[in-house]
Each structure stands twice: as C-alpha cells, then as structure tokens.
Amino acid sequence: MKNRSYKAEKVIELLGKKLNRQIVGSLAACVHCGMCTEMCHYVLTNPDDPTYAPAYKGDQLRKIFKRHYDWTGRVFPWWVKAKSVYTDEDLEALKDTVFGKCTNCRRCTINCPMGVDLASFNRMARGLLVSVGIMPEGVAVVSKDQWEIGNQMGVLKEDYLDTLEWMEEELQDELEDETVKIPVDKMNCDVVYSINPREVKYDPRTIADAAKIFHFAGENWTMPSEGWDMTNFGLFSGDDDLGGSVGRRLYEKVEELRGKKLVISECGHGYRSTRCEAPNWGKLDVPFEMESSVITMLRYIKEGKIKVDKTRNQEPVTFHDSCNNARSCGLFDEPRELLNLVVTDFREMYPNKAENYCCTGGGGAMSMTEYTPRRLKSAKIKADQLTATGAKIVVTSCHNCVDGLTDLIRHYKLDIKVAQLVNLTANALVIPEKISLPEEAAVKRIPEPSTDNVLAGKKILIADDEPDILTFFSTVLEDNGAEVITALNGKEAVELIRKEKPDLVTLDLNMPEMDGGKVFEILRKDPELADIPVCIITGRPELRRLIYDRPVKAPEGYLDKPVDEDTLIINIRKILEVKKHSSK
Amino acid sequence: MSDALHFAEHTLQEIALIFMAVVYIIRLLWIFHFKAGRDRQAPTGAFNTTPAKGALYSLANIMMPWGMESTRKKPLFYIQFVIFHLGVVSAILLSFIIPYGPSLLESQFIAAILHSSIGLACLVGCIRMIRRITKPVMRAISSPDDYFSLALLTAWFFFAFWAVPNNTQNGETILLIYFWMTAFFLIYVPFSKISHYLYYPITRYYLGKTLGHRGVYPFKRSNRPEVVNH
Numbered sequence: 001m002k003n004r005s006y007k008a009e010k011v012i013e014l015l016g017k018k019l020n021r022q023i024v025g026s027l028a029a030c031v032h033c034g035m036c037t038e039m040c041h042y043v044l045t046n047p048d049d050p051t052y053a054p055a056y057k058g059d060q061l062r063k064i065f066k067r068h069y070d071w072t073g074r075v076f077p078w079w080v081k082a083k084s085v086y087t088d089e090d091l092e093a094l095k096d097t098v099f100g101k102c103t104n105c106r107r108c109t110i111n112c113p114m115g116v117d118l119a120s121f122n123r124m125a126r127g128l129l130v131s132v133g134i135m136p137e138g139v140a141v142v143s144k145d146q147w148e149i150g151n152q153m154g155v156l157k158e159d160y161l162d163t164l165e166w167m168e169e170e171l172q173d174e175l176e177d178e179t180v181k182i183p184v185d186k187m188n189c190d191v192v193y194s195i196n197p198r199e200v201k202y203d204p205r206t207i208a209d210a211a212k213i214f215h216f217a218g219e220n221w222t223m224p225s226e227g228w229d230m231t232n233f234g235l236f237s238g239d240d241d242l243g244g245s246v247g248r249r250l251y252e253k254v255e256e257l258r259g260k261k262l263v264i265s266e267c268g269h270g271y272r273s274t275r276c277e278a279p280n281w282g283k284l285d286v287p288f289e290m291e292s293s294v295i296t297m298l299r300y301i302k303e304g305k306i307k308v309d310k311t312r313n314q315e316p317v318t319f320h321d322s323c324n325n326a327r328s329c330g331l332f333d334e335p336r337e338l339l340n341l342v343v344t345d346f347r348e349m350y351p352n353k354a355e356n357y358c359c360t361g362g363g364g365a366m367s368m369t370e371y372t373p374r375r376l377k378s379a380k381i382k383a384d385q386l387t388a389t390g391a392k393i394v395v396t397s398c399h400n401c402v403d404g405l406t407d408l409i410r411h412y413k414l415d416i417k418v419a420q421l422v423n424l425t426a427n428a429l430v431i432p433e434k435i436s437l438p439e440e441a442a443v444k445r446i447p448e449p450s451t452d453n454v455l456a457g458k459k460i461l462i463a464d465d466e467p468d469i470l471t472f473f474s475t476v477l478e479d480n481g482a483e484v485i486t487a488l489n490g491k492e493a494v495e496l497i498r499k500e501k502p503d504l505v506t507l508d509l510n511m512p513e514m515d516g517g518k519v520f521e522i523l524r525k526d527p528e529l530a531d532i533p534v535c536i537i538t539g540r541p542e543l544r545r546l547i548y549d550r551p552v553k554a555p556e557g558y559l560d561k562p563v564d565e566d567t568l569i570i571n572i573r574k575i576l577e578v579k580k581h582s583s584k
Numbered sequence: 585m586s587d588a589l590h591f592a593e594h595t596l597q598e599i600a601l602i603f604m605a606v607v608y609i610i611r612l613l614w615i616f617h618f619k620a621g622r623d624r625q626a627p628t629g630a631f632n633t634t635p636a637k638g639a640l641y642s643l644a645n646i647m648m649p650w651g652m653e654s655t656r657k658k659p660l661f662y663i664q665f666v667i668f669h670l671g672v673v674s675a676i677l678l679s680f681i682i683p684y685g686p687s688l689l690e691s692q693f694i695a696a697i698l699h700s701s702i703g704l705a706c707l708v709g710c711i712r713m714i715r716r717i718t719k720p721v722m723r724a725i726s727s728p729d730d731y732f733s734l735a736l737l738t739a740w741f742f743f744a745f746w747a748v749p750n751n752t753q754n755g756e757t758i759l760l761i762y763f764w765m766t767a768f769f770l771i772y773v774p775f776s777k778i779s780h781y782l783y784y785p786i787t788r789y790y791l792g793k794t795l796g797h798r799g800v801y802p803f804k805r806s807n808r809p810e811v812v813n814h
Contacts, residue, residue, distance in 0.1 A: 021620040022790045028615070029783035032725045035654040035661075043721075050724035059725060072729070072775045080777075081727035110795075110803070111654035113646050113665075114780060115787040276798065279624040286625070330629020330799025351806040355653055389809075 007132040008085045012068055014128050015061075019069065023124060026116045027065045030055060036108035036118070041357050041381045042101055042374070052101055054108035058118045060097045061125040091134050098125040099136050100371040103363035104236070105323040110354060127238025135237065138367035141544065142233050146246060151229035153197035154544055156554060162578040163200045164223060167208040169577075175212075175431070182211045185257060186222035191296070192259035193223050194230035194250060194274070196267045196399045201559070202567045203402075204574065209426035210265060213297060216429060217305040221263075227253030230264045231399075232273030235324075236364030240281040247278020251286050262290045266420045268322025268398030269362070272329050292331055294397050297425050298338045308428040313343040317424070318391035320349065320382075320405060321356040322398035330354075335397050338421055342428040347389045357381050359396070361404020369539075379408035386416055393417050395424060406564070453481030454573055459500060461485045463493035463519065464508040464537070469561075473506065473537075476565050477572070490514025494522055497529060504575060507555075509538040509547075517546050524552035533575045537563055589756045592763035593683040600770035607774035608782060615786060629799010638796010641803070642788045651803055664708045671705020672737070674698050675744040679766045682750050682759070689750050702745045709738030733776045740765045 004012075019027075036054040037043050043052045050056055059081065066073025066082035073082030085091055106119040129135055130143070145154040161184065168182040183189075191214070199206045214221045227249040234243025254262050264271050275290045300306045319339055325331040332353040339346050351357070360379040365371060382405070386394055394405055394416050405418045460482045462473045467488070474484045485500055487493035491513040497505060505523070509516035516536065523529045535557030536547055548554055556575045559567065585593075627634075649655040655662045678698055681688050689695050713734050716722045740762070747762040773779050795801040 019618055021615065021618040021786070022794075023621075024615055024618050025783050025787040025790065029780055029787045031777050031780045032722075032727070032730050034719070034722050034725065035658075037721050039654055048720070050721040053721045053725060055725040056721070079727065080729045109791070110800075111652050113652070113655070114784060115642060115645070115791040117787070117791055275628060276623075276625045280622065284624070289626070327800060328798060330633070330795075332804070333630065348807065348809040350808050351653065353804055353806050354800055355806040 002086050004084070004086045005088050005091075007088055007091055007134065010132050011085060011091060011128045012064065014131055015064060016069060018124055018128070019065075022117065023121050024065075024069075026118070026121055027058075027062050028070065029114045030058060030062065030116050031114060033113065036112050036116075039108045039111040041105075041107075041360060042378045045378045045380050051097070054102075054118050057097050057102055057122065058116065060094055061121055088134070091129060091132070094125065095129050095134050095136070098122050098129065099139065099364075099368055100374060103323070103358050103360065103365050105358035105362055106327045107323070107355075107358065110327060123235070123238045125238070126236070127240065130237045130239050136368040136370060138369055139233070139237050139364060142364070142367050143237050143239065143242060145544075146229070146231075146233045147242060150226065150249065151197040152231050152233045153201050154548065154558070155197045155200050157226065159556075160197075160200050160228065161225065163204050163574060164207065166574055166577050167204050167211065171208050171211055171215075180211070180215050182207070183222040185225045188258045189220050189222040190260045191219055191221040191263050192254045192257055192261070193221055193263050193265065193293075194228055194270075195223070195265045196231050196270055197229050198231075198399045198403070199265065202570070203399075204570060206265065206420060206422050209422045210293065212426050212429060213300065213306060213422070216432065217300040219300075219305075222257065222259070224253045224257060230270040230274045231267060232270065232278060233364065234281060235269050235273045235277060236367075243273060243278055244282025244284070247274060248282050248284060250274060251278075251284060251288075254288055259288065261288060263293050263296050264290060265293045266397040266422060267400070268324035269400055271331065271397075272324035276329055292325075292334070292397070294331065294335050294338060294421055297421065298334050298341075301338070301341055307430040308342050308425065309430050310342050310344050310428055312428045313424050314345065315343075315392040316345040316347055316390060317343045317393045317395055317419075318347050318349045318386065318389040319352070320359060320386075320394050320396040320401055321353055322396060322401050323356070323358050323362050325397055326354045326356060331397070335395075335421060338425065339395060342421075342424045347391050349385050349389045349391075357385060359398075359401040359404035360408060361400055366400060366403050366407075375404075376408060376411045379404070379411065383408055383412040383414060386414060391416060393419050393424075395419050395421060397421055410562075410564075454569070455576070456481035458504065458576060459483045459485065459502040460572070461487065461493065461496055461500065461502040461505045463487040463490065463505065463511065463516065465489060465511045466508070469508070473568065476568055480569055482572075488512075490516060490519040493519050497523065497532065501529075502532060504533045504535065504572060504579075506535045506537050506572075509536060509540055509543050517543075517550070520547060520555065521550055521552060524550075533557070533579050535559060535571060535575055537561060585752060586756055589752070589760055589763070592760055592767070596763065596767045597679060597683070597770075600767040604770045604774060608779075611774060611779070611782060615783070620790065623794060623797050625797075627797050627799065631799075633796050633799045633802060635793040635797045638794070638801035639789050639792035641796065641801045642792020643785065645788065645792075646784075650805070653805075656805075664711065667701070667704045668708045668712070670701045671708070671741055674701040674705070675741060675766075678702070678744055678748065679763065682747070682763075686750055689748065695748055699745065699748050702741050702748065706738055706741035706745055709734060709741055713738060729776050733778050736765075736769060736772070737778070740769055 032055055040054050046052045063081055063083040066080055067077050067084045072080050102122050104119040104123055109117045109119050142152045146152045164182045171180045172178050232243050232246045264274050271292050279286050321332050360375050360382055365375050402418050409416050460477055464470050465488055470486045477484050485496055487496050490511045507516040533556040536555050537559045539561040557571050645651050649662045716726055743762040746758045792801050
C-alpha cells in the first residue's frame with residue numbers, strides 16, 4: 001500500500017466531513033455526456049486541451065470521492081477512474097485545476113442536463129486545499145488580510161476614514177454645499193452602506209457618487225467605521241470559516257449601529273456572499289434587510305426621491321452581468337431597468353443575464369497572478385462579446401468584473417471604458433433647483449484629474465528599476481503638473497530623497513542595490529525624511545506583509561501593478577490631500 | 585417455449601429486479617444519510633419565483649430543450665438524447681410485454697413503435713460510441729464504465745430490436761440473449777453510471793430549490809439583440 005502524505009490524508013478526511021446531499025448528488029450524477037464542455041470560456045479558447053472541460057475538472061475531485069466514499073470506486077477503482085491522492089504533488093495538481101482553470105462562474109452548472117453543480121464542489125475542493133495550506137500565494141495573502149485587518153485589500157482604518165473624509169470634501173467643493181456629509185457610525189440609520197475595499201484604494205469616486213445619491217435622496221444613512229467590507233474572500237478560497245466570520249463582522253456592526261437595512265455597493269461576489277452565502281457559512285439568521293445598491297438606486301428613482309436626466313449619458317453602453325449576481329442571486333432585471341433610466345443608448349451583449357460569460361476575473365482569479373496568461377487567453381470570448389456590441393462603455397455591477405474587464409480591454413486593445421451603475425446614475429442626477437449649479441459643474445465627475453494640473457507645485461520621486469514604468473509614471477505625473485525625479489535603484493533613491501526632499505515618493509519593492517523595503521525603513525527612521533508620504537507600487541502584492549510588519553509607520557499608499565493612469569493620479573492625489581489636511 | 589427461455593423470461597428477471605431494487609434502496613439510504621445544505625438567507629431575485637417553482641422547473645428542465653443553451657444550440661444532439669432514452673424505455677417495456685402480455689405484440693402498431701424506437705436508439709448508441717472514441721475531450725472524461733455502459737446498452741438495443749417479434753419458430757437464441765442481457769443489465773445498473781436516473785431527481789431538486797429561492801429559476805434565457813450597424 002502506498003504511503004500517503006499528511007496533507008493528502010487530511011484532505012481525504014476533510015472531504016468526508018464536508019460532503020452534504022447536494023454535493024454527493026453532484027459528484028455521483030455526472031454521466032460524462034460532455035454537454036458542459038462548450039459552455040466554459042476556458043474550453044472555447046483552448047479547444048484542443050481537454051483538461052479545461054468542466055467534466056474533466058470535476059473528475060479531479062470526483063475521482064477522490066469515488067475512491068473513498070463511493071462503492072464501485074472503492075471495489076473497482078480503475079473501472080470508474082477512481083483514484084486517491086498520495087503526495088503533496090498530487091494536491092498541487094488539484095490546485096492547478098480548481099484555482100487555475102475554473103472561475104466558479106457556474107455557467108456549466110446551468111447547462112448541465114443532470115444539474116451537476118460543478119462550481120459548488122470546485123469551491124469545496126478549494127476549501128479542502130486551503131485547509132492544508134495549499135493555495136495560490138495571492139489567495140493566502142488576501143485571506144490573511146481579511147482575517148487580520150478585516151478587509152481583503154489590507155486597507156487600514158485610518159486610510160479608509162481619510163478617504164471618506166477626502167471624498168466628503170470633494171463633494172462639498174463640487175456641490176458648494178457644506179451640508180453634504182458622508183456620515184460614519186451614525187446610530188439608528190435607515191441605511192448602513194457597505195463597500196468594497198477596492199473603492200477606497202482604486203476607485204473612491206464610487207463612494208462619492210453613492211454619497212451624492214444618498215444625499216439627494218434624503219436618505220438617513222451611514223457608513224460603519226469598522227466591518228465595512230462587504231467582500232468576502234471565503235467565497236473564492238472555499239473557506240467557510242473565513243466566509244462566516246467576515247459576514248458576522250458586517251452583520252454585527254449593522255446591529256451595533258441599530259441600522260434598519262444593509263445596502264451593499266455594486267460587487268458581485270460581495271453581494272452574493274453578504275446577501276446569500278454568509279448566513280449559511282456562519283449559520284446565522286440575519287435580523288435586518290439587505291439589498292444591492294442597484295435596487296436602492298432604482299427605488300429612489302421610482303419613488304421620485306431622485307431625478308435623473310439620461311441625456312447626460314449619451315455614449316453607447318452595454319451591460320455585463322456578473323456571474324455571482326445573475327447566476328447565483330437572480331439580479332439581472334433591475335440593473336437593466338436602471339440603465340434604461342440613466343443612459344440613452346443601451347445595447348445588450350449576447351449572451352446575457354444568467355447565460356452571460358464570465359469576465360474571466362471571477363473566482364478570485366485577479367489575485368492569482370500565476371494564472372494571468374491563462375485568464376487573459378480565455379478572455380478572448382469576452383473581448384469578442386464586447387466588441388460585437390459596438391458600445392463605448394461597458395457597465396457592470398461588480399468590482400471584480402471592473403478589474404477583469406479593464407485588464408482584458410487593455411490586453412485586447414479595445415476602445416471601451418468600464419463603469420458602474422453608480423457612476424452613471426450620479427452623472428445623470430438632476431441637482432435640485434435650490435442648490436443648482438452651472439451645467440458644467442453639475443455634470444462634473446469626481447475626480448477628473450487628467451486634464452488639470454492637479455499636481456502642480458508637487459515634487460514626486462519615482463523609484464523603479466523598470467525604465468518603461470519610470471517613463472509611464474513620469475509622463476502621467478508631469479502631464480498633471482508634477483515635477484518628477486526618477487531613480488533606477490534603491491541606493492540612488494535614498495540619495496535623491498535626501499537631496500531633493502520630495503513631497504511624495506513612489507517605491508517599487510524589487511530593485512537592485514537596495515530593495516524598496518529597505519529604502520522605506522531608512523526613510524521612516526530618518527527624522528528629516530520620516531514625514532514624506534510613501535506609496536509602494538509593486539508587482540508583488542504578496543510582499544505587503546514585509547512592509548506592514550516593519551516597526552515603523554505604515555506607508556500612506558500601497559498599489560499593485562499594473563497601475564493605470566486614473567488609479568495612479570487618484571492615489572497620489574489622495575495621499576497629498578490627506579497629508580495637507582493632517583498638517584493643517 | 586423451452587425451460588431455459590421460460591427461466592430467462594420469468595425467474596431470472598424477477599431475481600434481477602429484486603436485486604436491483606434492494607441495491608437501489610441501499611443506495612438511496614446512503615445518499616439520504618448525508619444532510620442537505622440549508623438556505624438561511626431571505627429570497628433574492630424576481631418576486632414570483634419560489635423554491636418549489638424552481639425545483640419543479642429544474643426537474644422539468646430536461647423536457648425543455650430551449651431552456652438550456654447546451655441543448656438549444658445542439659438540437660441534433662438533443663434529439664439523439666430523446667431517441668436514446670425512448671429506446672431504453674421501449675426495451676424495458678419489451679422485457680415485460682414478452683413474458684406478461686405477448687398478445688400486445690400482435691398489434692402491428694405497437695410492434696412498429698417498439699421496433700423503430702429501439703432500432704433508432706441502437707443507431708444513436710453507435711453514433712455516441714463513435715463520438716466518445718474519436719473526440720479527445722470525450723476520451724479524456726470517459727472511464728471504462730462509460731464505454732462499457734454505452735456498449736452494453738447499444739448491444740442490448742440490438743438484441744431487443746430482433747426480439748420484438750417474439751418469434752421462437754426460428755430458434756430462441758435471440759430471445760435468450762436479450763433476456764440474459766436484460767438480467768445482467770438490471771444487476772449491473774446500480775453500480776454503473778446508468779444509475780444516473782436515480783440521482784437526477786436529487787441533483788435537479790436541490791439545484792432548482794436553491795436557484796428558485798434566488799430568483800434564477802424559472803430561467804430567463806438571454807435575448808439575442810437586434811443587429812446594430814456600427
């Protein structure tokens with residue numbers, strides 16, 4: 001008898017504990033008819049590789065189940081291709097399939113004549129591997145952040161609160177109205193608004209847009225100071241404990257604030273996790289109502305609480321249904337209804353609703369950088385789907401999809417922008433008469449930095465060993481009015497910082513001569529340089545811990561490459577604005 | 585009728601049926617000893633969907649080829665599926681008609697229906713076998729049981745086709761082979777993928793219940809937009 005590794009033994013044992021009737025049915029029922037094959041975006045872009053076929057992927061867990069829990073497989077394993085796992089390498093191979101070849105989009109499930117729910121047991125397989133520490137590095141990092149810091153992007157509480165404050169000020173400036181607030185921890189509100197940490201880090205305008213809508217709807221609302229992250233990496237990692245814990249943190253905060261309803265900003269997996277799955281993972285009965293912000297915005301318009309003018313959004317728009325929203329939560333009619341109220345030219349992509357193809361960034365794929373080439377190859381299906389619409393904007397109610405679509409649009413060089421419903425609704429919002437603004441100001445989006453000299457008078461040092469990155473960052477920052485100094489290695493960066501005393505430093509982590517972590521520590525320990533804001537920009541997000549664990553003040557920003565122009569400017573502006581306010 | 589054929593038509597079939605029923609009961613007890621997952625959350629999606637509606641829709645899904653893209657886009661494949669399964673029903677019926685109601689086969693109409701459905705199913709079985717052998721994806725997902733089950737059914741159809749006239753004047757070989765194969769089939773089924781019909785109501789019920797609770801079932805298929813000239 002073959003020896004089995006400890007991890008393999010554990011996976012088999014845990015599999016037995018996790019089996020429920022639905023999963024057993026799905027594992028036992030597949031007849032290998034092959035009907036699911038062409039329903040998967042991975043197969044369509046890899047037609048000659050049968051290992052992408054959903055039935056084949058399902059068999060990688062099914063064979064273990066059959067070998068240990070199904071009678072034919074236990075007696076005649078070869079007859080039904082039942083096979084156990086023995087080594088850690090076997091588990092690594094399973095990892096490659098369940099994390100790297102499936103986004104858990106559930107498209108095969110709804111096309112299976114037998115009703116085999118591959119996505120559910122693929123998630124379970126992920127959970128089994130995670131429980132023995134076998135997972136992509138990005139999944140480990142994000143899960144750890146969500147366990148420890150409370151959100152999946154490691155956004156610190158002060159960064160979150162600073163961003164809310166900054167957005168509040170931007171809104172007040174834009175609307176010339178100091179009564180516009182982003183309330184935090186207000187008790188007894190009708191709406192508690194939860195968001196995705198990506199909004200804090202990469203897209204704060206969505207927070208401002210939502211705040212604007214709540215304000216003009218006259219909503220009694222608040223945002224929680226903690227437990228504000230409605231995303232849940234437990235859905236992607238298959239870790240029910242993490243999933244339940246994240247949900248509990250959010251629900252408890254709403255109860256503590258005595259909120260009547262939890263509104264979940266536009267995020268597919270966040271909505272599915274918070275609204276549908278976390279109560280099951282955590283065995284929780286949630287006592288308050290929860291709804292997607294899409295439904296909230298639509299209700300405001302229908303009830304006449306806000307008025308919109310669709311002629312402000314005249315570019316052709318298409319809608320991408322997030323898999324989690326459409327296929328797992330039935331949220332597909334409301335976004336369309338809302339879109340038709342706020343844009344003039346809405347075009348369906350095909351297929352759509354619950355039959356839509358995955359953005360290819362789902363299932364946590366964006367955090368698994370080792371599978372990026374596969375992901376982008378499979379994204380050809382989505383690129384063709386988008387192109388066929390002729391739309392200039394693709395709208396999606398999911399932050400994961402925003403990232404997935406943005407990446408594929410860049411990769412396939414499509415002339416399409418990505419937006420969310422909150423952006424278009426805020427843009428279409430008719431500002432009530434008493435505080436009406438000149439037309440130009442009323443339609444101004446927050447922030448629109450690229451055409452202004454928003455960084456005028458600021459000296460910024462960029463340290464990165466990749467000349468292309470240096471050129472790109474320099475161009476973007478100089479176009480926005482900044483004076484830019486560049487350094488190609490850590491040692492040079494320290495010398496230039498001492499000499500030039502910049503207003504802000506962007507630091508790559510992997511650099512020759514002296515790495516970015518060391519540079520960062522030198523800056524923080526030097527009393528003369530310690531106050532210079534630092535934004536880490538790295539292609540190795542998993543190294544975050546090396547920075548945050550240092551016994552010095554955390555960096556003011558932390559971005560993962562690739563970074564686009566808007567994200568760079570938004571974050572640099574945010575850091576400088578926060579610095580300005582804190583030194584007042 | 586020889587004793588051998590009488591045994592094959594009656595005693596052998598009864599033993600095989602009892603065996604199959606016992607094994608199926610054990611199988612069902614096994615699957616039901618696993619606890620079913622529970623949906624605690626409030627319903628989502630369209631207000632007019634419910635878990636019961638979803639479950640009903642899901643169970644009937646296979647009879648709605650327009651309901652799934654996989655069947656909608658491959659009508660010929662779906663027709664093959666229908667023919668194959670009607671052939672199974674006919675061949676099973678035949679195994680009861682011959683011993684218990686042979687006079688039914690005197691009707692040209694009934695005989696023609698059985699003949700054509702079983703014959704066509706045999707043809708589909710051959711097509712399916714070629715597909716399973718020649719397509720790399722099908723080879724990759726197939727186990728010996730998949731090949732054997734398909735071959736067994738196709739061969740069974742073949743002998744059922746020739747057994748339809750229930751004519752022993754030219755010898756009993758065909759009928760003997762058909763009934764022995766039927767008995768083997770009944771005994772083998774619970775251990776093979778052919779028993780999928782036992783799981784079908786379970787997987788379909790639970791998937792439908794969940795997706796009904798979440799407003800996904802009854803399913804709204806995507807509408808193909810009108811062609812836009814860009």
